[in-house]
Amino acid sequence: MGKLIIDQSRVTPEKADSLTGVCPFGAITYADGKLSISAACKMCKICTKKTGGVIRYEETERRAVDKSLWQGVTVYVDHRGGTIHRVTYELCGKARELAAVTGQPVYALIIGDKTEAIAHRLLRYGVDKVFVYDDPVFRGFRVEPYTAAFCDFIEKNRPSSVLIGATDLGRQLAPRVAARCRTGLTADCTSLEMKENTNLVQIRPAFGGNIMAQIVSAYTRPQFCTVRYKVFAEPEPGEEKGEIVSMTLPPEKALSAIELLSSEEKPKDVDISEADVIVAVGRGASGEKELAQAGELADLLGGVVACTRPLAENNLFDSKHQIGLSGRTVKPKFILCLGISGAVQFAAGMKGADEIVAVNMDRTAPIFDIADYTVVGDVQEILPRLIARIKEAKAHVQ
Amino acid sequence: MNILVCIKQVPGSGNVEVDPVTGTLKRSGVKSKMNPFDLYALEAALSLCEKEGGTVETLTMGPPQAKEIIIESVCMGAKRGFVLSDRAFAGADVLATAHTLSQGVKKCGTYDLIFCGKQTTDGDTAQVGAEMAEFLELPGVANVLSFDEVKSGSVTLKASLDGEVVRMTVKTPCVISMDRDVNMPRLPSYRVKKGITDDAVTFFSLQEMNDTDANHYGLLGSATQVERIFPPKHDKERRVVEGSAAEQTEAIFDLIRRKKLI
Numbered sequence: 001m002g003k004l005i006i007d008q009s010r011v012t013p014e015k016a017d018s019l020t021g022v023c024p025f026g027a028i029t030y031a032d033g034k035l036s037i038s039a040a041c042k043m044c045k046i047c048t049k050k051t052g053g054v055i056r057y058e059e060t061e062r063r064a065v066d067k068s069l070w071q072g073v074t075v076y077v078d079h080r081g082g083t084i085h086r087v088t089y090e091l092c093g094k095a096r097e098l099a100a101v102t103g104q105p106v107y108a109l110i111i112g113d114k115t116e117a118i119a120h121r122l123l124r125y126g127v128d129k130v131f132v133y134d135d136p137v138f139r140g141f142r143v144e145p146y147t148a149a150f151c152d153f154i155e156k157n158r159p160s161s162v163l164i165g166a167t168d169l170g171r172q173l174a175p176r177v178a179a180r181c182r183t184g185l186t187a188d189c190t191s192l193e194m195k196e197n198t199n200l201v202q203i204r205p206a207f208g209g210n211i212m213a214q215i216v217s218a219y220t221r222p223q224f225c226t227v228r229y230k231v232f233a234e235p236e237p238g239e240e241k242g243e244i245v246s247m248t249l250p251p252e253k254a255l256s257a258i259e260l261l262s263s264e265e266k267p268k269d270v271d272i273s274e275a276d277v278i279v280a281v282g283r284g285a286s287g288e289k290e291l292a293q294a295g296e297l298a299d300l301l302g303g304v305v306a307c308t309r310p311l312a313e314n315n316l317f318d319s320k321h322q323i324g325l326s327g328r329t330v331k332p333k334f335i336l337c338l339g340i341s342g343a344v345q346f347a348a349g350m351k352g353a354d355e356i357v358a359v360n361m362d363r364t365a366p367i368f369d370i371a372d373y374t375v376v377g378d379v380q381e382i383l384p385r386l387i388a389r390i391k392e393a394k395a396h397v398q
Numbered sequence: 399m400n401i402l403v404c405i406k407q408v409p410g411s412g413n414v415e416v417d418p419v420t421g422t423l424k425r426s427g428v429k430s431k432m433n434p435f436d437l438y439a440l441e442a443a444l445s446l447c448e449k450e451g452g453t454v455e456t457l458t459m460g461p462p463q464a465k466e467i468i469i470e471s472v473c474m475g476a477k478r479g480f481v482l483s484d485r486a487f488a489g490a491d492v493l494a495t496a497h498t499l500s501q502g503v504k505k506c507g508t509y510d511l512i513f514c515g516k517q518t519t520d521g522d523t524a525q526v527g528a529e530m531a532e533f534l535e536l537p538g539v540a541n542v543l544s545f546d547e548v549k550s551g552s553v554t555l556k557a558s559l560d561g562e563v564v565r566m567t568v569k570t571p572c573v574i575s576m577d578r579d580v581n582m583p584r585l586p587s588y589r590v591k592k593g594i595t596d597d598a599v600t601f602f603s604l605q606e607m608n609d610t611d612a613n614h615y616g617l618l619g620s621a622t623q624v625e626r627i628f629p630p631k632h633d634k635e636r637r638v639v640e641g642s643a644a645e646q647t648e649a650i651f652d653l654i655r656r657k658k659l660i
Contacts, residue, residue, distance in 0.1 A: 140564070175526075176531070187524065211629065215623065220621045261567060
């Protein structure tokens with residue numbers, strides 16, 4: 001914590017230009033013989049290193065809360081219609097790891113209506129105590145009663161860290177609760193690590209994922225963070241252990257300005273540009289059989305099917321499914337390119353994918369220049385085998 | 399119906415890089431623009447006012463040059479706008495930003511609805527709107543898709559929530575975060591731009607806020623501290639998968655399992 005101090009006595013008109021040029025955000029300005037720092041300042045402190053001492057950084061002391069009063073790692077349980085969102089289990093596994101560092105307990109917090117079965121299921125995931133606010137007032141998500149219950153829990157149990165799934169619900173609830181507690185919240189963490197002093201080290205991508213930022217909330221408690229689904233591994237359930245604690249919120253605290261009228265399943269509109277998993281087919285996989293199999297594989301992986309331009313032009317697909325300069329740009333976590341040669345127009349629409357796997361008979365196909373996995377082989381051989389292998393694995397899990 | 403729309407100026411391109419040697423941000427000459435997600439909020443507010451009557455005003459926080467996006471919003475149809483600008487606001491995290499905006503909202507006037515975009519393209523947290531609503535002690539709804547009915551004292555709307563579309567009535571005033579792609583934002587009018595006057599933009603600094611304690615703003619008011627920034631690790635391996643069709647299948651399957659796709 002601190003602020004930037006400018007030594008005006010060392011600022012001369014001759015030096016002004018080089019001084020203002022130091023700031024990557026253009027926050028340093030020179031006018032009327034005075035150097036000043038505008039609100040564009042991002043506190044990157046580059047200026048303290050590159051102005052030869054004209055601008056320096058002064059620490060200001062900041063008092064931290066008594067951290068020993070805040071104990072335990074809490075997981076907020078995201079659930080709907082009796083089903084727990086799997087991100088919750090992933091967070092329970094991570095919470096167990098984090099809590100082991102400081103020897104603190106793991107708590108789960110459930111807010112909802114008719115949640116008994118859910119509470120018992122959580123006890124199989126290494127949670128020491130499940131706190132339950134069960135009341136008809138919590139049927140359907142309304143931000144005020146949920147926030148009130150969450151804050152009631154925090155007040156009574158003082159957890160050190162709180163992990164929340166970055167679902168639509170979690171993204172509305174977490175900031176409310178963190179703001180009411182006047183504490184830090186880090187969104188979409190990709191890595192979490194516990195320090196022995198109970199500081200939670202949170203890492204998240206910044207500036208569109210080009211930079212990673214390591215963040216702590218060193219002065220306040222609890223430390224809130226949200227984590228997206230499938231970032232951490234889901235632990236295997238064990239024996240039911242631990243305790244269920246029933247909590248109640250006074251009715252006057254559960255008031256809401258929101259009246260829920262109805263809800264319906266969102267129609268599943270295929271948007272390949274938002275998809276995390278894509279099975280893409282080109283001319284080398286455009287037979288009736290391969291197209292059906294590509295669809296089946298996409299379903300198994302929870303993804304969508306996309307195609308190259310020739311397939312869209314031959315009306316094998318709607319143009320909404322086409323990748324490339326004349327189609328959509330996609331950025332999935334995983335794309336399997338089947339029988340696609342990889343013309344530049346196609347590659348331009350998908351080379352931002354995290355993991356590119358290409359299957360093609362032609363060893364010289366340009367798609368292999370951008371593929372992470374080069375598979376020179378026959379789609380007709382590999383595709384049915386892959387489907388069978390995934391089905392086998394899924395059957396094994398169940 | 400008086401609406402305030404919160405908007406933000408963001409870098410024109412997402413290609414910000416870290417210098418791996420010094421660990422600092424690489425300088426980029428890219429121009430700034432209005433956060434694309436805010437355009438949906440602004441369009442929703444403008445079309446609501448066209449139907450129901452009333453005015454739209456805009457609010458931003460940032461350096462003096464952030465007034466460019468206020469002017470852009472006026473060219474799109476807003477009546478006027480406000481810039482919260484003070485060195486004391488710099489280096490703010492979600493908490494301090496939300497506090498600053500909530501103070502700014504109170505300074506700007508009284509509104510029936512306060513609109514936000516879903517998220518920004520630079521901070522990308524999607525949390526400032528909700529924290530601001532908390533500081534304003536107002537109800538809030540995120541991922542709003544459309545408005546069914548607007549009455550004095552309440553709005554009926556549809557919002558997206560984890561695979562469901564929820565219809566609800568919310569008492570006003572309230573904070574609305576619009577979902578993306580819910581409308582087609584209009585283009586700024588060149589004619590309005592030609593006739594724009596100085597009173598279209600009002601600046602507020604720390605001293606003009608209700609809360610003038612600098613410890614609640616900027617870096618000092620932030621609950622989180624960025625310990626360091628670093629370039630992401632690329633743990634990708636490029637490989638050629640040899641062998642029989644069965645072996646190649648197994649290699650792809652392994653990757654699928656490692657990526658947790660099943």
